[in-house]
Amino acid sequence: MEVIIKPEEKILDDYIKNNINNFLLPLDNYAVEYNVFFTIEEIKKIREQYKNINIFISINKNIFNEEVEKLKEILIELDKINIAGIFYYDLSIIKLKKELNLKTELVWNQTHMVTNYKTCNYYKELGVKYALISKEITKDEIIEIINKSEIIPIVELISYPSIAFSKRKLITNYYKSLEKEKKKEIIIHEKVSNDDYKLKENISGTTFFKNEILNGTSILEELLNNNLKYIILKEDFINHGLFIKVITNINYFINNYRKMNEKDKENWIADQEKILGNNTGFFFKKTIYKVK
Amino acid sequence: MKKIELLSPAGDLERLKLTLLYGADAVYIGGQKYSLRANATNFSIEEIKEGCTFAHTLGKKVYLTLNIVFHNEDMDGVEEYIKEVVEAGIDAFIVSDPFIISHIKNKYKNVEVHLSTQNSTSNYSSVLFFKEQGVNRVVLARELSKEEIKKIIDKTGIDIEVFIHGAMCTCFSGRCALSSYVTNRDANRGGCSQVCRFSFETEEDKKFTMATKDLNMTNYIKDLIEIGVKSLKVEGRMRSLYYLATVIGTYRKIIDHYYDNSLTEDFIKKQDYILGRVANRETSTHYFMKEADYKDQYYTGRQEISNQDYLGQVIEYDKENKLVKIYERNYFKLGDKVELFTPNGDIIPFIIDKIYDEEKNPEEIARHPDNIYYIYLDTNIKIEEYSMIRLIEKSE
Numbered sequence: 001m002e003v004i005i006k007p008e009e010k011i012l013d014d015y016i017k018n019n020i021n022n023f024l025l026p027l028d029n030y031a032v033e034y035n036v037f038f039t040i041e042e043i044k045k046i047r048e049q050y051k052n053i054n055i056f057i058s059i060n061k062n063i064f065n066e067e068v069e070k071l072k073e074i075l076i077e078l079d080k081i082n083i084a085g086i087f088y089y090d091l092s093i094i095k096l097k098k099e100l101n102l103k104t105e106l107v108w109n110q111t112h113m114v115t116n117y118k119t120c121n122y123y124k125e126l127g128v129k130y131a132l133i134s135k136e137i138t139k140d141e142i143i144e145i146i147n148k149s150e151i152i153p154i155v156e157l158i159s160y161p162s163i164a165f166s167k168r169k170l171i172t173n174y175y176k177s178l179e180k181e182k183k184k185e186i187i188i189h190e191k192v193s194n195d196d197y198k199l200k201e202n203i204s205g206t207t208f209f210k211n212e213i214l215n216g217t218s219i220l221e222e223l224l225n226n227n228l229k230y231i232i233l234k235e236d237f238i239n240h241g242l243f244i245k246v247i248t249n250i251n252y253f254i255n256n257y258r259k260m261n262e263k264d265k266e267n268w269i270a271d272q273e274k275i276l277g278n279n280t281g282f283f284f285k286k287t288i289y290k291v292k
Numbered sequence: 293m294k295k296i297e298l299l300s301p302a303g304d305l306e307r308l309k310l311t312l313l314y315g316a317d318a319v320y321i322g323g324q325k326y327s328l329r330a331n332a333t334n335f336s337i338e339e340i341k342e343g344c345t346f347a348h349t350l351g352k353k354v355y356l357t358l359n360i361v362f363h364n365e366d367m368d369g370v371e372e373y374i375k376e377v378v379e380a381g382i383d384a385f386i387v388s389d390p391f392i393i394s395h396i397k398n399k400y401k402n403v404e405v406h407l408s409t410q411n412s413t414s415n416y417s418s419v420l421f422f423k424e425q426g427v428n429r430v431v432l433a434r435e436l437s438k439e440e441i442k443k444i445i446d447k448t449g450i451d452i453e454v455f456i457h458g459a460m461c462t463c464f465s466g467r468c469a470l471s472s473y474v475t476n477r478d479a480n481r482g483g484c485s486q487v488c489r490f491s492f493e494t495e496e497d498k499k500f501t502m503a504t505k506d507l508n509m510t511n512y513i514k515d516l517i518e519i520g521v522k523s524l525k526v527e528g529r530m531r532s533l534y535y536l537a538t539v540i541g542t543y544r545k546i547i548d549h550y551y552d553n554s555l556t557e558d559f560i561k562k563q564d565y566i567l568g569r570v571a572n573r574e575t576s577t578h579y580f581m582k583e584a585d586y587k588d589q590y591y592t593g594r595q596e597i598s599n600q601d602y603l604g605q606v607i608e609y610d611k612e613n614k615l616v617k618i619y620e621r622n623y624f625k626l627g628d629k630v631e632l633f634t635p636n637g638d639i640i641p642f643i644i645d646k647i648y649d650e651e652k653n654p655e656e657i658a659r660h661p662d663n664i665y666y667i668y669l670d671t672n673i674k675i676e677e678y679s680m681i682r683l684i685e686k687s688e
Contacts, residue, residue, distance in 0.1 A: 062412055062414045062433065062435075062464055062467075063414065063415045063417070063418070064414055064415050064436075064440060065415050065416055065440050065443045065444065067415070068415055068416065068417050089467075090414070090415070090418055091411075091413075091418040091421045091422070092415055092417030092418040092421060094421055095417050095418065095420055095421040095424075096417060110466070111467060111469075112361070112466065112467065112468070112469045112472075112480055113361045113388075113466055113480065115361055115362065115363050115364075115480075116362045116363055116364045116366070116367060116389075116391075117364060118362070118364075118367050118391045119362065119389055119390060119391040121391075122390050122391040122394060123390070136469050136472050136478070137363060141363060141364055141365075144364050145364065148364075163468075163469045163470060163472075163473045164463045164467065164468040164469060164470045165463055165464055165467045165468075166462050166463040166464065166468075166502075167435045167464065167579075167584070168462060168502070168504075168584055168588075168589070169585070170462070170502050170589075172586070173502075173585065173586035173589055173591075174500055174501075174502075174591070176586040177498070177586060177591040178496055178497075178498055180496070186494055186495075186500070187494065187495075188492035188493070188494055188500045189492055189493040189494070190474055190487075190490065190492055191492075191493060193474050193475070195473070195474065197473075197492075208463075208470065210473055282472070285476070287472050287476050287477065287478035287481075287483070288476060288477055288478065288483060289477060289478045289481040289482050289483025290482075290483065
């Protein structure tokens, strides 16, 4: 199993020292649902500086007409610098890859819509190599996708999960209604569920994050036993020191879980809960949709 | 000349019939599975058959929403379900999952596939991608301007459908799991609990809200026709009969007046007023003419207004005794100025000067919803099934 990191730091030495060689870098102005973005110059510099790492780029915003021509230029530029894959949301990227005859692999990343193996296989037939599975399905559903799809699945294991995206500038609009100077991000609290959500606004719109770390370490063994090839850990909003510790711990488990007894594994999971909390998202909780 | 299509929502068979009679050219419905309004009444296979027969007799069409984001387990049985629905006579499926699109296109050559707004398709290149997958029509994202819609039409040549009226999401369709996280209800499978209409606490004095105003494109139907849009879609499978009759009837008139070259500013204003009276929220055109901004939202919690204009649904008209028999829906009394409107587009304004209860006893006030009342009305205009009465002005 390999670990992909979405870093907050622009210098990658710390991660590489901890045996990480796969990185997801969201492209500035063309990605959403992150906290830290990378310009194309920064990406080229990283590519130049770190010759042995795999770089994935996130271009996951909804694309509008006026952006299509510029997007073509960007895709051509990225294709020249040996990128491992592009995480996409907008399906124009599949079309443009074919049109421009690009060799860069694609990662199906329609956030909340990557939820079944048949559609994964459909995209595989269209030439898409990977899929970042949605966070809002159960562990059992994830395992079924891993086992039945021909696409290479990726599971998001640690993050402050992104849960919605709007084109509207919701923070700007809120502070305008208050007649106050706006903030870059705010926390909103829902009384009944007693949950907090972080909102962050940029030029593309407003992202909602759950203000609690998603901790998938309790399903890591099962993912390993089902031969999942990639997990992704997103650093956005997580303390860097803590994140490096998490990387170390996860690498340790991946390399040693076969030798660990059940008690050791339980203790390991408990240790991760102490530092990350016990929010397992939807791994063990099925959503409903019919209430009558 | 083929007119632009007016596409109405229909949450059940009664709404299907009503909206087609009020002038919709097509309706979109949900089956009892796989639709993004899982908690609407929806249609059984038998009802789909009956609805299709009714529509086709009028020369009109029925589209079925099959637009959920499928989980593994949802795929079980879907192919059989699609076969049953095709045999029931459906004209098109509205779909968001590309695997389902390809399945339908490969197996059923005579059925169209329309791409759901759930995909938030927002540029000509992604529209072309779906055109290559065999999609016949694309329902565009609602975050697009007039120029953007026109460019997509000009560059792709595919039929384009846009929303013209009704509730708007705060986030991109398909790109919102707020309902899952806050209430454990999956919006992408039809269980949306409308979290975007909740209010939230912050460190500020005023609560955070993000509810959007409804969409109302009364003033821009001409523009939409002239840039080449093929279908105008009204939102609201779960809306009331009165709402649907008013909204569909109004847009029908606007479209017909455009093609008759009789669409004037005054006429549009009057239709806008009628739609304003039936709305339960303020409205806006959101992204059509400019970027949506703070004026297109609410900031003080839920804003729905209870509408009491709808006085009754007509059961029948007794021409001999000049009595309209109605089911009462809201309070009315002698002296109230009202309008009776029909699916055929007729409007009969009058003042209520005689009311009788079900036993034909005279009354001054009708105050019991669902009770049957008779109102005196002398008219030669044909009053059809699904005609309704609305309040114009209360008496003193």
